[in-house]
Amino acid sequence: MPGAAAIKVMIVDDQASMRAMIRRALQDFGFVHVRDKGCPKEALADIKQDRVHLIISDFNMPELDGLQLLEAVRKDPVIGKTVFIMLTGSADREVVQKAAALGVNNYLVKPFAPAALKEKIERVFGALT
């Protein structure tokens, strides 16, 4: 199992407050390499330049939503297998189904407790050390 410190993460959310909250939670879990972007297009360009192991992305964003970002990631031959966890609103059942069809690794309904985020990450990566 990889230690949290070895996992590179990109947080994508148009709300700076949510990015900051997730960043704090990840740092509490032992993550060291955490980047974040408010713009999905910028995030995509950034992770193509410097790959990450995990993308945590909001669904509801202007310009490019989380599903479109997921699709773009999955279509890319280099970063296509990056672990992708989607954050959704409570009423986005249809979004979750579409995300699953596009190959999302897990999803989390907002608002969530930090421990719930850790659990979702551990379901993909195993116990964080």
Next chain:
Amino acid sequence: MRRQTIVQGEHAVIAEPDVVVTTILGSCVSVCLYDPERRMGGMNHFLLPQPVGGSLRGIADPQRYGIHAMEVLINALMARGAERSRMRAHCYGGAQVVAGLGEIGAENVAFARHFLATEGIAVAHEDLGGRHARRVEFMPYLGRSRCLAVREAAPLANVRVPVPVPERAGELELFG
């Protein structure tokens, strides 16, 4: 003038003239956001800042958390054409109405201020803290709000209670 009342965990987005959104606040906070160019705005009403630790504090309605209530309100405004960069805020509530509720009001106040600063949303007016409940009236189309002090001890915003008659003295009207 049509009145639309919201309670905790709810929000309203209005782009029509002659509509007033109202709510009653104790330790809860309401943020009124508006886009003066689009002449539209909305109000939320949240109970706690955000989930902590491993639990949601047993609260089922996600909009009772500020972190979610703010996102829902901003997204709802943007979906109807508002621009985040133009948004301005009026903030109300966060009182310590009854001893024994701890610092919930202060936590909500700190959250609202920090959230808006982080998101770069200008606060045109705030009436936060203190010890009295508030009745807030917001006219989104005009970007105007006013807050009436509710002197009676009963109206904690955390529970659905009959709306008390607000005291007219101390009324404040704003022209945001």
